[in-house]
Amino acid sequence: MINFSKKLRKNILFAANHSGEASHLGGSLSMVEILSCLYSKILKQEKKSIFILSKGHAFLGLFSCLYQIKKIKKKDFLSFQTSGSEFIAHPIMDLKKGIESSNGSLGQGLSFGVGIAIAKKKKKEKGNVYILIGDGECYEGSIWEAAITATENNLDNLVVIIDSNGFQNDGEISSKMKTKNLVKKWKGFEWDVQRCNGHNLNELVQLIKPSKLNKPKAIIAQTIKGKGISFMENNNDWHHGRLTAKLYQKALKDII
């Protein structure tokens, strides 16, 4: 998994650099370990499980990951953020390529996933629904609407991971929306809430599994925006930024 993460960071940087356009590097890098856990282990074992990226602006991360597991071809990988490409800043649903939903408008992925989780229960179908949302995304009221439906329906096949990287578009998130308070909020909605270091693969692997409490589970993963690239870490200029050839080389040096 460590190698998967390293490779994923490299692929993210490569795609961002290759497109020559500004891209969502910070939020893609903060979820690398979460994706690594899911795609190099959990989703490999659970064929019927699905993953939805609700924080759609981090599609650069998911896209690079899908390339890494060979769901996306090289030709498509090189088309990232080029005119006419299907692979842009936000996911466009393509089931064959492993993109389960179109996102980009925040706060919508959870409701959709709740619907899928309810359907799976009704069909008595195996597999879980994993959804990744952002901490900034938790400002969206529709997240909490969906959180209620998930507990009301005892969706113990639903696991939400919150990428608590502490930043949103305009800068640092308020303390009310940081890890500690997010734990309180999700607990208030009666979820099985766990907190972890979102870059610790062992912790993540232990936690990213359905709750045994007949409840949906929320994992508040404390992360660092821009993780792994020294000049991007906790620097919100890289929420949506453009690499230069020089910076690209500098960034690569950080990934050992």
Place this chain on the structure above:
Amino acid sequence: MFKFNKEQAENWSTMGPRAMFGQFMLNLGKRVKKLMVLSGDLGRSSGLDRFKKKFPEKYLSVGICEQNLIGVASGLSREGFKVFVTSFAPFLSMRASEQIRMNLGYMGHKVNIVALGSGVSMAYLGNSHFGLEDINCIRSIPGINISCPADCAELGKTIYDYALNERGPSYIRLTGIPGRKKTFEKDFKYKFGKLIQLSNGSDALILSHGSVVSECKTAVNNLKLSNINCSLINVSSLRPLDNAIFDKIKKHKTIFIVEEHFSVGGLYSIISEHLIKFNIKKKVLGLNLGNNFGPTGTYQYLLDYHKLSSSKIEKAISKEIK
């Protein structure tokens, strides 16, 4: 297939579109295996009480959260369920507009939205509950079929058609109240996306949809007495729009478009846009709710106020034709 029954049609009208929607769903509950009916805490207002009791596994209320309602419905639809969603027209078409755009429009999940109490049928509940802009909102999103049945019999045919075939993503717009006059006295041919001609006459063409079609019908019958003969067409499918409509339009000099919707974005807009596109020059008069929030009162009072009652429609036409 949905069976029209003359005696029952009277009862359907007495019960009104919301109660009948629930009744039709109850009839379909057994036939449609993977049916799911969802509501945002308006099951009772959708006539779904009995459905809920008989098919608890096919019913889900998510509470008062329409944005979430559309998302959950879409997830179920993706997993192969035939999904119907109900709430009042503005709460779905406006409150959840962006969820509809992403899930039904962009991704194309085949959810059927049933908009209750659209137009001014919510009477004393007021403008907060009226469906005045819903057609405008929904039709600006690509890929969503829009049906506006004229009475409970057509609602039955529509709901059966949508439940037994693949018609989603769709928006079914319910107008009218219990005890309204029927549009269809006897059985009629319903075909998805096709218009239904209700009368023939060369003096004017009236295009209408929803509950006010019956008002138009009365007006047309009365106008005959003054020797004004009108063609009346029920355009219940606003999307897809039956292309046959343009041949009908070409045969007339004056077109009236009668609808319970703001002047912006409804059938009046749809037809006007097409006439410009095809360079068809006609006099087109819209009888609608204008573009102001109006008063509240009984349904009949409101139709009369907005000049959508049969007598006011009759007046408007005879003034123009004479």
